[in-house]
Amino acid sequence: MSDKRILFTGGGSAGHVIVNLAVIPHFQKEGWKIDYIGSKNGIEKELISRLDNVEYHEISTGKLRRYFSKENFKDPFKVLKGVLQSYRIIGKRKPSVIFSKGGFVSVPVLAAAWLRKTPAVIHESDYTPGLANKLAIPFAKKVLTTFPETIQHLPETKAEWIGAVVRDELFQGNREKGLAIANLDNSKPILLIMGGSGGSAKINGSVRGSLDELLADYQIIHICGKNNVDPSIKKEGYSQFEYVNEELSDLFAATDFVLSRAGSNAIFEFLALRKPMLLVPLSRNASRGDQILNAKSFQKQGYAHMVEEEELTGDRLVKELKRLKEEKMTILRHMRNYESREAKQQVISTIKQAGRIGSQK
Numbered sequence: 001m002s003d004k005r006i007l008f009t010g011g012g013s014a015g016h017v018i019v020n021l022a023v024i025p026h027f028q029k030e031g032w033k034i035d036y037i038g039s040k041n042g043i044e045k046e047l048i049s050r051l052d053n054v055e056y057h058e059i060s061t062g063k064l065r066r067y068f069s070k071e072n073f074k075d076p077f078k079v080l081k082g083v084l085q086s087y088r089i090i091g092k093r094k095p096s097v098i099f100s101k102g103g104f105v106s107v108p109v110l111a112a113a114w115l116r117k118t119p120a121v122i123h124e125s126d127y128t129p130g131l132a133n134k135l136a137i138p139f140a141k142k143v144l145t146t147f148p149e150t151i152q153h154l155p156e157t158k159a160e161w162i163g164a165v166v167r168d169e170l171f172q173g174n175r176e177k178g179l180a181i182a183n184l185d186n187s188k189p190i191l192l193i194m195g196g197s198g199g200s201a202k203i204n205g206s207v208r209g210s211l212d213e214l215l216a217d218y219q220i221i222h223i224c225g226k227n228n229v230d231p232s233i234k235k236e237g238y239s240q241f242e243y244v245n246e247e248l249s250d251l252f253a254a255t256d257f258v259l260s261r262a263g264s265n266a267i268f269e270f271l272a273l274r275k276p277m278l279l280v281p282l283s284r285n286a287s288r289g290d291q292i293l294n295a296k297s298f299q300k301q302g303y304a305h306m307v308e309e310e311e312l313t314g315d316r317l318v319k320e321l322k323r324l325k326e327e328k329m330t331i332l333r334h335m336r337n338y339e340s341r342e343a344k345q346q347v348i349s350t351i352k353q354a355g356r357i358g359s360q361k
């Protein structure tokens with residue numbers, strides 16, 4: 001067997017795992033051994049444990065909060081423990097290269113990689129780098145970006161724009177299967193609602209408050225987030241899910257329009273699949289405002305309409321979703337200008353180069 005070995009990290013939310021899920025199968029096909037460092041309870045553990053032949057290692061993690069909390073005093077020790085644990089794992093598994101998709105769990109892993117002199121590559125999918133990636137960049141050899149504009153926020157010698165990495169299987173969905181899964185039909189256009197991988201209370205509330213008006217125009221697939229399904233709502237044409245794994249490609253194939261948060265991975269998936277979208281980015285009160293930049297960039301290029309969270313009311317939602325339907329052809333025309341670059345292949349070859357393995361098989 002081959003001794004090619006790679007270690008992945010990234011987690012906290014699905015947005016920090018999905019790119020790993022897209023590239024891991026390619027490395028597996030080429031005979032690489034795969035290790036993954038993640039947290040004890042993060043979504044990465046659940047998503048990675050669904051894969052065969054990936055060894056998952058848990059480490060202690062801290063959260064980098066922008067607000068006061070007693071936990072802020074304990075967290076530096078947890079992060080330090082995470083560095084020591086990662087240092088031991090890297091020493092034992094001896095990967096030739098490490099790939100990080102970001103999130104808090106990745107910071108100690110990258111610090112340990114640097115101490116072990118193991119080359120590391122980071123992927124940043126948002127318009128501006130997140131706090132975890134900012135801390136980890138000094139330890140990395142390369143930083144790959146989804147948005148071309150992100151390059152200006154990164155060290156020139158490390159930054160490389162590669163575009164969005166989308167999972168292959170999302171292009172292989174079947175509309176009829178998707179309709180059957182959601183118990184819907186072809187009588188009205190299908191609106192898919194996704195409030196990010198964790199769901200959005202704000203979007204869920206606005207949608208449910210205007211459900212009858214929305215159902216007059218659309219049938220709805222509502223991915224609400226963990227514990228957010230409301231079983232008391234039983235309306236024809238309205239189908240709820242907590243979180244979707246294998247069935248996502250079929251549900252996407254059944255989708256005509258999208259209402260979504262503006263997480264980078266999700267919106268590039270909708271663009272690659274040519275789904276006109278209305279975006280409600282996470283507000284500046286709850287984040288560094290990266291989703292607002294993601295959404296503005298999409299709006300500027302004609303791929304999406306956008307409503308800021310503070311302006312979201314039931315009436316506005318109904319009005320904007322009617323407008324989205326009316327402007328479908330214009331949005332699709334703009335979307336045709338987007339070329340889905342060979343980002344995945346580029347990520348893979350950059351990772352291999354960083355590990356000085358080149359493209360040898």
Ligand SMILES: CC(=O)N[C@H]1[C@@H](OP(=O)(O)OP(=O)(O)OC[C@H]2O[C@@H](n3ccc(=O)[nH]c3=O)[C@H](O)[C@@H]2O)O[C@H](CO)[C@@H](O)[C@@H]1O
Pocket residue numbers: 013014015016018125126194195196197198223242243244245248262263264265266267269282290291
């Ligand atoms: C609250 C928060 O911190 N959000 C951040 C997080 O978003 P979040 O974790 O929501 O990430 P994204 O929107 O980028 O991606 C979500 C991913 O989960 C997948 N998916 C979602 C629902 C589902 O049921 N099944 C499923 O597979 C989507 O197809 C997509 O690939 O990471 C993104 C990428 O760094 C950032 O832009 C967001 O600001």
